[in-house]
Amino acid sequence: MRTAKEIVEYVAELSRIKLDEDETEKMIKELGEVIEYMDILQGLDTEGVEPMSHVFPITNVMREDEVTPSFEREDILRNAPERTDETLVVPKTIE
Numbered sequence: 001m002r003t004a005k006e007i008v009e010y011v012a013e014l015s016r017i018k019l020d021e022d023e024t025e026k027m028i029k030e031l032g033e034v035i036e037y038m039d040i041l042q043g044l045d046t047e048g049v050e051p052m053s054h055v056f057p058i059t060n061v062m063r064e065d066e067v068t069p070s071f072e073r074e075d076i077l078r079n080a081p082e083r084t085d086e087t088l089v090v091p092k093t094i095e
Contacts, residue, residue, distance in 0.1 A: 004028045 002010070008027045012019045019027065073086065082089040 004031055007031065 005024065005028055008019070008024055008031060012024075012027075077083050077086075077088065080088050
């Protein structure tokens, strides 16, 4: 098994961050605390507890699609800094 320092250095490398020795030591300590907490959770009796995605019961809050009147094209394009007859003109972003 890897040492905590090797794991922290590996994760830092994957994250593309550089840690000095003090930061590495701090992360080793924090990683140890996370692992200790996971051990506590692993020891809990979850028999009969159904898996859930949220703590509170939630339902789909999306409404049904409804066709409603929209703005007229001319009203939308009226304040455009640059436009053609029917569209906005935006700066080119890809050559």
